[in-house]
Amino acid sequence: MSILFSPLSIRSVTFRNRLWVSPMCMYSAIDGVVQEWHHTHLAQFASGGAGLIVAEAAGVVPEGRISPQDVGLWNDEQRDAWTPIVSAIHARGAKAGIQLAHAGRKASTWWPWAEHQGSVPQSEGGWTTTAPSAIAYEGFAEPVALDADGIEAIVTGFASAARRAIEAGFDVLEIHGAHGYLLHQFLSPLSNLRDDDYGGSLENRARLLLRVVEAVREAAGEGVPLFVRISATDHADGGFTPDEAATVGAWATDRGADLIDVSSGGLVAHQQISVFPGYQVPLAETVRQGGRIPVSAVGLITAAEQAEQVLSEGAADAIFAGREWLRDPHFALRAAHELGDDIAWPPQYERAHWR
Numbered sequence: 001m002s003i004l005f006s007p008l009s010i011r012s013v014t015f016r017n018r019l020w021v022s023p024m025c026m027y028s029a030i031d032g033v034v035q036e037w038h039h040t041h042l043a044q045f046a047s048g049g050a051g052l053i054v055a056e057a058a059g060v061v062p063e064g065r066i067s068p069q070d071v072g073l074w075n076d077e078q079r080d081a082w083t084p085i086v087s088a089i090h091a092r093g094a095k096a097g098i099q100l101a102h103a104g105r106k107a108s109t110w111w112p113w114a115e116h117q118g119s120v121p122q123s124e125g126g127w128t129t130t131a132p133s134a135i136a137y138e139g140f141a142e143p144v145a146l147d148a149d150g151i152e153a154i155v156t157g158f159a160s161a162a163r164r165a166i167e168a169g170f171d172v173l174e175i176h177g178a179h180g181y182l183l184h185q186f187l188s189p190l191s192n193l194r195d196d197d198y199g200g201s202l203e204n205r206a207r208l209l210l211r212v213v214e215a216v217r218e219a220a221g222e223g224v225p226l227f228v229r230i231s232a233t234d235h236a237d238g239g240f241t242p243d244e245a246a247t248v249g250a251w252a253t254d255r256g257a258d259l260i261d262v263s264s265g266g267l268v269a270h271q272q273i274s275v276f277p278g279y280q281v282p283l284a285e286t287v288r289q290g291g292r293i294p295v296s297a298v299g300l301i302t303a304a305e306q307a308e309q310v311l312s313e314g315a316a317d318a319i320f321a322g323r324e325w326l327r328d329p330h331f332a333l334r335a336a337h338e339l340g341d342d343i344a345w346p347p348q349y350e351r352a353h354w355r
Contacts, residue, residue, distance in 0.1 A: 002336075003311040018051060018311065019331070019332045020053070022320040023054045024263065028180070032065065032080050033071070038085060041336070047349075049330065049331075050325070051332070059071070059103070066107060066108060068108070095172060096170040101181060104130060104183075107130075109270055132182075132192040135193065152258060167209075173220055177209050185267070188267050188285065189205070208236070209228070213255045213256055223333055231265055232284075233248075235265045235272055236271050241267070247284070259295060259318070262297060263280060277301070278299065281316065285288075288315065297320070
């Protein structure tokens with residue numbers, strides 16, 4: 001049995017393998033409520049053998065959505081719409097997770113295939129965005145700097161969304177602290193110019209993320225695995241660094257997180273990224289610190305042998321993939337076949353197993 005298809009246990013949850021589906025926004029919700037598209041989209045990955053499927057970034061408050069088309073978890077109608085989707089994932093043998101998010105200054109934007117780009121004006125369903133400092137993302141509207149009450153509301157929003165996620169049946173929660181969204185904006189000196197307890201030193205810049213980790217852990221209880229996705233570098237001079245990411249990852253695990261989902265970039269438009277297969281794996285290895293902090297790796301991991309090598313070399317404990325699952329919703333079944341692993345296939349697909 002390969003490492004990729006060996007089980008992994010975190011707290012009270014055992015994943016059938018370590019090949020997981022990354023959260024990927026579909027921009028297809030109505031008032032934050034998931035639709036039939038989301039049901040079909042997510043359940044197919046469970047039929048395809050995924051060990052864990054993390055649903056897309058869900059806004060913890062209405063103004064936390066990336067776009068007006070994004071999903072949310074700030075009310076009970078949204079919670080209840082997730083329940084049959086989670087049940088469908090479970091019925092196919094996979095675990096279900098959801099990413100809790102606030103987009104900060106990158107909120108209220110047009111979805112990718114919209115006619116326009118940039119910020120959505122209030123006259124067309126947009127809203128005023130918030131951030132650690134009143135610094136706009138290039139090409140977007142200027143945000144309002146959060147005050148003390150606004151920060152408290154963010155922490156409360158994450159905790160409330162976490163409770164609704166557990167009520168909907170999700171097995172795993174992930175806090176989105178990456179890709180230039182609000183918690184990442186606090187972490188990076190490029191977007192955080194505050195001079196209070198939430199700005200300046202790394203300890204201060206990490207304070208909001210760590211408070212959210214503590215609040216979500218308390219809301220979720222002790223048995224639920226809690227992941228934190230971080231961008232381990234801004235790919236820009238003067239930004240958040242891999243060494244800082246390793247420190248923040250350790251602080252997060254000390255406060256109740258179980259795994260750091262290591263990605264990169266997204267904070268500034270002038271980032272310079274050299275993209276190649278597995279380009280973010282070294283960042284995961286840095287944050288992992290020789291196995292002291294459990295991590296997942298992501299970023300152009302598209303082949304079974306490549307994923308197995310990442311795990312066997314000790315760079316990560318699990319693999320997240322995105323684009324490859326979109327190209328092939330049965331990525332795990334194919335990868336197991338290629339590695340020669342005899343895993344359970346859906347009986348409806350058995351005619352393709354080994355032949």
